[in-house]
Amino acid sequence: MDPHLLRTFTVVARLRSFSAAAVELGYTQSAVSQQVAALEADLGVRLLDRRPVAPTFAGERLLTYAGPILLRLAAARADLARLTAPRPGPLRVGTTASAAPAAAVLAAGEAVAGLVLRVVARDELVRQVATDALDLGLLDGFSAPNDPLPVTELGPAEITAYGQQPAVVALPRTHPLAVRSALALADLAVARWIDAPDVAAPLPQLRAAAGTDGFRSAVRYDGTDVAGLLAVVAAGHGLALLPAGPVRAHPELVGVDLGEPRLVHRVELVRPTRGGEGSPDRRDGRMMKVADLPGG
Amino acid sequence: MDPHLLRTFTVVARLRSFSAAAVELGYTQSAVSQQVAALEADLGVRLLDRRPVAPTFAGERLLTYAGPILLRLAAARADLARLTAPRPGPLRVGTTASAAPAAAVLAAGEAVAGLVLRVVARDELVRQVATDALDLGLLDGFSAPNDPLPVTELGPAEITAYGQQPAVVALPRTHPLAVRSALALADLAVARWIDAPDVAAPLPQLRAAAGTDGFRSAVRYDGTDVAGLLAVVAAGHGLALLPAGPVRAHPELVGVDLGEPRLVHRVELVRPTRGGEGSPDRRDGRMMKVADLPGG
DNA sequence: AGACGTTACGAAGGGCGTAAACATG
DNA sequence: CATGTTTACGCCCTTCGTAACGTCT
Numbered sequence: 001m002d003p004h005l006l007r008t009f010t011v012v013a014r015l016r017s018f019s020a021a022a023v024e025l026g027y028t029q030s031a032v033s034q035q036v037a038a039l040e041a042d043l044g045v046r047l048l049d050r051r052p053v054a055p056t057f058a059g060e061r062l063l064t065y066a067g068p069i070l071l072r073l074a075a076a077r078a079d080l081a082r083l084t085a086p087r088p089g090p091l092r093v094g095t096t097a098s099a100a101p102a103a104a105v106l107a108a109g110e111a112v113a114g115l116v117l118r119v120v121a122r123d124e125l126v127r128q129v130a131t132d133a134l135d136l137g138l139l140d141g142f143s144a145p146n147d148p149l150p151v152t153e154l155g156p157a158e159i160t161a162y163g164q165q166p167a168v169v170a171l172p173r174t175h176p177l178a179v180r181s182a183l184a185l186a187d188l189a190v191a192r193w194i195d196a197p198d199v200a201a202p203l204p205q206l207r208a209a210a211g212t213d214g215f216r217s218a219v220r221y222d223g224t225d226v227a228g229l230l231a232v233v234a235a236g237h238g239l240a241l242l243p244a245g246p247v248r249a250h251p252e253l254v255g256v257d258l259g260e261p262r263l264v265h266r267v268e269l270v271r272p273t274r275g276g277e278g279s280p281d282r283r284d285g286r287m288m289k290v291a292d293l294p295g296g
Numbered sequence: 297m298d299p300h301l302l303r304t305f306t307v308v309a310r311l312r313s314f315s316a317a318a319v320e321l322g323y324t325q326s327a328v329s330q331q332v333a334a335l336e337a338d339l340g341v342r343l344l345d346r347r348p349v350a351p352t353f354a355g356e357r358l359l360t361y362a363g364p365i366l367l368r369l370a371a372a373r374a375d376l377a378r379l380t381a382p383r384p385g386p387l388r389v390g391t392t393a394s395a396a397p398a399a400a401v402l403a404a405g406e407a408v409a410g411l412v413l414r415v416v417a418r419d420e421l422v423r424q425v426a427t428d429a430l431d432l433g434l435l436d437g438f439s440a441p442n443d444p445l446p447v448t449e450l451g452p453a454e455i456t457a458y459g460q461q462p463a464v465v466a467l468p469r470t471h472p473l474a475v476r477s478a479l480a481l482a483d484l485a486v487a488r489w490i491d492a493p494d495v496a497a498p499l500p501q502l503r504a505a506a507g508t509d510g511f512r513s514a515v516r517y518d519g520t521d522v523a524g525l526l527a528v529v530a531a532g533h534g535l536a537l538l539p540a541g542p543v544r545a546h547p548e549l550v551g552v553d554l555g556e557p558r559l560v561h562r563v564e565l566v567r568p569t570r571g572g573e574g575s576p577d578r579r580d581g582r583m584m585k586v587a588d589l590p591g592g
Numbered sequence: 593a594g595a596c597g598t599t600a601c602g603a604a605g606g607g608c609g610t611a612a613a614c615a616t617g
Numbered sequence: 618c619a620t621g622t623t624t625a626c627g628c629c630c631t632t633c634g635t636a637a638c639g640t641c642t
Contacts, residue, residue, distance in 0.1 A: 001369055003299065018622060031608055033623060038607090043376050050622065051616060058379050065372035069365060073297050076361035080339050083354050144440065146507060152449070211442060314597060327633055329598060334632090346597060347641060 003073055005039040006066045008032055009047060013063055016053045068152075071127060075154045078132035082272060090114030092135045094125045097224035098199060098243065099140035102162060102267045106138065119224070121198075129270050130154040137270035142167055142201040142241065144209075145264045158273050164266040166244045167201060168255030170233045178254040185258055189214025192238040196221035199229045200240035201263065209261050299369055301335040302362045304328055305343060309359055312349045364448075367423060371450045374428035378568060386410030388431045390421045393520035394495060394539065395436035398458060398563045402434065415520070417494075425566050426450040433566035438463055438497040438537065440505075441560045454569050460562040462540045463497060464551030466529045474550040481554055485510025488534040492517035495525045496536035497559065505557050 012021040012032060022029040040047050047059035055063060095103035097119055104117075120128065122141075128134040139159075141149040151159055169188065171178045177191075189210055195203055195217040203215045219237045221229050226246045233240050234252040243265035247255035308317040308328060318325040336343050343355035351359060391399035393415055400413075416424065418437075424430040435455075437445040447455055465484065467474045473487075485506055491499055491513040499511045515533045517525050522542045529536050530548040539561035543551035 001299070001373060003297070019620090028609055029622075030610080030624090034607075037623080043373065045376050045380055053622090058376055061379065062372060062376060065368060065375070069368045069372070072361060072365050072368070076358060076365070077297060077339065079361070080341050080354055080358060083357065084341055144443075147440075147443075315595090324634055325597070326599085326635080330632075333598085349597090 001039070001042060003070060005035045005042075006062075007070055008035040009039055009059075010063060010066050010070070012036060012048060012053065013055045013059060018050075018053065071130065072154055075130035078130065079272060082132055087132070087135070090116050092116045092118065092133070093138070094118045094120050094128055094134040094136070095138040096120070096122055096125060096140050098226060098265070099138040099267045102140075103138045106136075106162070106269075126151060126154060126157075126270060129272065130157065132272070135271070138162060139268045139270055141266055141268075142205060142263050143266050145262055147266075149266055149268055151268070151270070158269075158271050160269045162267040162269040164264040166257060167241050167263040167265045168244045168247050168257055170200075170230065170240050170242045170247045170250075171254045171256060172234055172236050173252055173254055175236075175254070177256065180256055182257045182259045185210040185261055185263075186212055188239065191215075192219075193217040194219045194221055194229065194232055194238040194240045196223075196229050196232075196240055198222070198224045199226055200242050206241060209263060297335070297338060299366060301331050301338075302358075303366055304331045305335055305355075306359060306362050306366070308332060308344060308349065309351045309355060314346075314349065367426065368450055371426035374426065375568060378428055383428070383431070386412050388412045388414065388429070389434070390414045390416050390424055390430040390432070391434040392416070392418055392421060392436050394522060394561070395434040395563045398436075399434045402432075402458070402565075422447060422450060422453075422566060425568065426453065428568070431567070434458060435564045435566055437562055437564075438501060438559050439562050441558055443562075445562055445564055447564070447566070454565075454567050456565050458563040458565040460560040462553060463537050463559040463561045464540045464543055464553055466496075466526065466536050466538045466543045466546075467550050467552060468530055468532050469548055469550055471532075471550070473552065476552055478553045478555045481506040481557055481559075482508055484535065487511075488515075489513045490515045490517055490525065490528055490534040490536045492519075492525050492528075492536055494518070494520045495522055496538050502537060505559060 008021065008025060008027075011024055012018055015021050015024065018032045018036070019029045021027075022032040025032065027035075036048060043058075043062070045058040046056050047062060048054065049056055091114070093103055093106070093115065095117065100117075100119060118134065122139065125134070125137045125139055129137040139149060139151065143149055145164070146161075148159070148161070169177075169183055177183060185206065189207075189212045193203055193206075193215050194200065197203075199221065203217060206215045207213060217238060219232065221232055223229065226242065229240060229242070230246065230250050230253060232238075234250065241258075241263065242255070244255050247253050304317065304321060304323075307320055308314055311317050311320065314328045314332070315325045318328040321328065323331075332344060339354075339358070341354040342352050343358060344351055387410070389399055389402070389411065391413065396413075396415060414430070418435065421430070421433045421435055425433040435445060435447065439445055441460070442457075444455070444457070465473075465479055473479060481502065485503075485508045489499055489502075489511050490496065493499075495517065499513060502511045503509060513534060515528065517528055519525065522538065525536060525538070526542065526546045526549060528534075530546065537554075537559065538551070540551050543549050
């Protein structure tokens with residue numbers, strides 16, 4: 001299973017075309033055809049249906065492996081390259097949207113020879129730090145207090161807690177529950193929620209944390225900015241679990257604390273391991289107490 | 297970065313000899329030398345010191361990537377092979393030592409055309425299920441209630457909660473704390489502990505969960521059986537955090553519940569994904585409520 | 593001198609491109 | 618018939634083994 005073939009296969013599957021893949025990869029169409037045939041012969045399974053081109057079931061399955069494998073290969077190469085020649089140029093910091101305020105603070109302290117701040121999606125962030133497209137990443141998410149965020153490990157990367165703040169249920173001031181001082185998550189399962197996976201706590205995670213079904217939503221918010229979502233909540237379209245900071249700063253909203261299970265909004269720092277050897281035991285290193293962040 | 301070269305490199309690094317690696321891999325010494333040279337040329341770094349043969353710093357680094365990459369490649373191949381031809385023969389169930397009782401129960405229900413029960417280490421278990429050396433695995437560990445155990449993902453494997461039981465602090469009956477009905481983990485940081493990472497909750501995990509240092513130990517227990525460790529605790533060598541079942545069954549020991557942070561002993565079922573496509577969202581699927589197991 | 597890794601060289605195999613054949617709508 | 622994939626074939630490059638050559642103890 002040559003990574004070369006694997007890569008070609010993934011491109012063909014993505015573009016759903018041998019010829020388009022050939023162009024993207026700089027091969028002839030014939031070569032691509034041969035590579036796919038070779039991979040299929042090696043594995044003894046048909047991976048792609050032709051005309052129209054689409055992955056078979058086995059092909060879909062292989063795709064779930066191929067991505068991580070190719071990513072790790074790239075990460076390994078990038079890591080070794082970093083060891084030999086230190087990169088010149090500005091510090092490239094990546095951040096997920098909701099961690100951007102934390103990134104700004106961090107960058108203010110570190111900025112020396114220029115700075116590039118780039119807002120990227122969660123998966124992209126880890127990928128880019130691993131492949132040396134970023135020097136540093138800030139990742140946000142929701143978890144139990146002092147619990148690490150789930151991050152797919154790609155090699156010896158250091159992931160350290162950077163800060164956390166309480167997560168609160170965002171409610172319009174006029175909402176009947178807005179007067180309460182605390183709310184149990186399970187009691188909110190029947191409420192109407194806004195599905196905003198990139199900003200608020202994802203609804204599946206709420207279901208898991210509460211151990212119940214529910215948390216249904218009629219409104220989906222696909223943006224990455226808090227301000228927009230806050231407006232949607234204020235308009236009464238539904239609830240959302242958000243970092244306390246921005247909710248409390250909004251004039252028309254109330255942020256109500258969660259009783260058990262408590263959740264926090266957490267920011268973690270991702271960076272390539274520098275001095276030490278091997279990957280640190282993530283479980284040990286990350287469940288420590290961390291300073292609470294002030295603003296969102 | 298051909299996996300072939302990667303594999304050769306890891307073998308040379310492990311055996312610390314080009315010639316021995318050549319024998320193990322079925323190549324000539326010359327070929328091994330050329331492969332290593334090719335890999336070094338490709339990456340632009342010296343990976344091995346010669347005479348004596350030992351990985352350089354960059355080599356050590358590469359080794360941390362190579363293992364997972366080669367494992368995933370093997371897992372992918374095994375997975376696709378499983379899709380095409382269903383394996384004949386007995387059901388091969390692997391289990392970590394402390395999950396063996398659960399495995400026995402499970403096996404009793406499933407046994408049809410023979411059964412092989414194999415006790416293996418934690419890492420081996422996941423590895424063997426991924427590479428189709430096992431059909432099924434039972435994995436144990438300690439975590440917060442209803443929290444998944446941390447398992448390195450190797451592909452679309454289904455990891456489901458199988459059961460859990462409270463974790464208790466094992467104390468000799470004569471111990472001053474044995475009369476308490478519950479104990480806070482943080483208060484036990486100064487006690488003497490037994491370091492038994494394969495049976496009891498690992499001390500680093502306790503430190504992490506309590507958010508404090510401490511949990512020092514003078515005695516280490518390297519076995520995988522609970523009975524032996526229970527005897528060591530009964531002899532007064534120190535404390536250990538263990539599943540409630542076996543502790544309560546021991547005549548000379550008392551098991552005291554934990555206050556916050558509460559911990560449970562958990563058993564999870566690992567098996568290759570059957571019908572569905574892609575890997576299920578682990579975070580969603582696994583934080584569900586699970587039945588409590590009776591015995592340990 | 594002996595053990596072990598490297599280098600030189602020739603043979604076999606694999607992989608790519610060109611071009612012709614083939615399938616599908 | 619047009620578009621797009623596969624097959625045939627020749628060339629080149631890679632990689633292995635044999636064997637001669639360093640080099641360290």
